[in-house]
Amino acid sequence: MIILLAILFVFIVILAMNVRIVPQASAYVIERLGGYDNTWGVGLHFKIPILDRVAKRVNLKEQVVDFPPQPVITKDNVTMQIDTVVFFQITDPKMYAYGVDNPIMAIEKLTATTLRNIIGEMELDQTLTSREVINTNMRSALDVATDPWGIKVNRVELKNIIPPEAIRNAMEKQMKAERERREAILRAEGEKKSTILVAEGQKESAILEAEAEKQAAILRAEAEKERKIREAEGQAEAIRVVQMANAEGIRFLKEAGADNAVLTIKKLEAFEKAANGNATKIIIPSEIQGVAGLAKSVGEILK
Numbered sequence: 697m698i699i700l701l702a703i704l705f706v707f708i709v710i711l712a713m714n715v716r717i718v719p720q721a722s723a724y725v726i727e728r729l730g731g732y733d734n735t736w737g738v739g740l741h742f743k744i745p746i747l748d749r750v751a752k753r754v755n756l757k758e759q760v761v762d763f764p765p766q767p768v769i770t771k772d773n774v775t776m777q778i779d780t781v782v783f784f785q786i787t788d789p790k791m792y793a794y795g796v797d798n799p800i801m802a803i804e805k806l807t808a809t810t811l812r813n814i815i816g817e818m819e820l821d822q823t824l825t826s827r828e829v830i831n832t833n834m835r836s837a838l839d840v841a842t843d844p845w846g847i848k849v850n851r852v853e854l855k856n857i858i859p860p861e862a863i864r865n866a867m868e869k870q871m872k873a874e875r876e877r878r879e880a881i882l883r884a885e886g887e888k889k890s891t892i893l894v895a896e897g898q899k900e901s902a903i904l905e906a907e908a909e910k911q912a913a914i915l916r917a918e919a920e921k922e923r924k925i926r927e928a929e930g931q932a933e934a935i936r937v938v939q940m941a942n943a944e945g946i947r948f949l950k951e952a953g954a955d956n957a958v959l960t961i962k963k964l965e966a967f968e969k970a971a972n973g974n975a976t977k978i979i980i981p982s983e984i985q986g987v988a989g990l991a992k993s994v995g996e997i998l999k
Contacts, residue, residue: 716741716750723789725752735789754789758850761800765858766808768815770823777858778815780807782838783851791846799845803838807852810837820859827854 717740718724724736728748743749761784765777782803786792796802814833815823823830831852838849859867 710745711742714743714745714748716743721755721757723754723756724750725754725789725793727751732790732794752789752793754786754792756786756789758783758785761803762855763804763807765856766811768812770815770820771817772819774820774863775860776815776820776823776863777856778811779855780811780834781853781855782807782849783853784842784847784849786846787848788846791844793846795845799842799847802845803842803847803849806838806841807834810834810841813837820863824857824859827857830854 716724716736718736718738720738722738724741726733726736726743726748728744732751733748761782763780763782765779767775768778769775784803792799811830811834814830814837818826818830831854834852835849838852842849
C-alpha cells in the first residue's frame with residue numbers, strides 16, 4: 697500500500713513538472729530529442745518527460761531597443777554621433793530561436809552599418825534636416841534584413857544627432873545671425889507699417905479738412921444767396937408798397953373828382969422831385985407844356 701502511494705506521489709510530481717501554461721503574448725519553442733518539434737501558443741500544454749524540453753520562451757509583444765550613439769561620417773567628411781531607437785516585434789518564434797544567435801546584438805550591429813551607409817551618402821545640412829527620410833530608409837533596410845530571423849521592424853527613430861563641437865558652435869553663430877536678421881527685418885517692417893499708417897492718417901486728415909472747408913464754402917454761398925434773395929424780396933416788397941400807395945393816391949384823386957388840371961399839377965410835382973436828383977436834363981412831355989403857363993398864372997393870383 698505504501699509503495700502504491702509512493703508511486704502515485706511520484707507520478708503526480710512528474711505530471712506537475714511537465715505541465716506548462718503559456719501566457720498571453722508569449723510562445724514556447726519545444727524540442728524533442730534535441731530537434732525542433734513545435735511551438736506552443738497560449739494555453740495549457742504537457743510535454744513528454746525526458747524527451748521534450750522548452751528550448752526558448754519568446755515574447756511576442758512589440759519591443760523597444762535604445763542603442764548607444766554610433767560614430768558616422770557624412771558625405772562632406774563630418775564625423776558625428778547618432779543614437780537610434782528600434783521598435784520591433786517577433787513574428788515567427790521558430791525562426792527567431794534558430795535564425796541568429798543573440799538577435800538583439802545582431803540588430804544593433806545591423807543598425808549601425810545601415811546608418812553609416814545612409815549617412816555616408818548625405819551631407820551635414822541634409823542629415824540634420826532629413827530625419828524622416830533617414831528613419832524610413834533604415835526601417836525598410838532593417839525590416840528586409842531581419843525577416844529571415846522572424847523579426848519585423850516596425851519603426852526606427854534617430855534619437856539624437858550630435859555633430860562635433862566646432863560644428864555646433866558654427867551652427868549656433870549661424871542661428872544667432874539668422875535670428876538677428878529676422879529681428880531686423882521685423883523691426884524694419886514695423887517701422888514701415890508705422891510710417892504708412894502715419895502718412896495715411898495725415899492724408900485722411902487733409903481730406904477731412906478739405907471736405908470741411910468745402911462744406912463751409914457751400915454753406916457760406918448758400919447763406920449769401922439767401923441774404924441776396926431776402927434783400928431782393930425786401931426791395932420788391934418796398935416797390936410793391938410804393939406802387940400800391942401811388943395806386944391808392946390816384947384812386948383817391950379819382951374818387952374826389954379831380955380834373956385834368958389837378959392831375960397835371962401832380963405830374964409837375966413828380967417832375968419837380970425828379971429834378972431834385974442828379975439829372976442834368978429833364979424832358980417834359982408836350983401835353984404838360986401847355987399847362988405850364990396856367991400853373992404860373994394861378995400862382996401869381998394866389999399871391
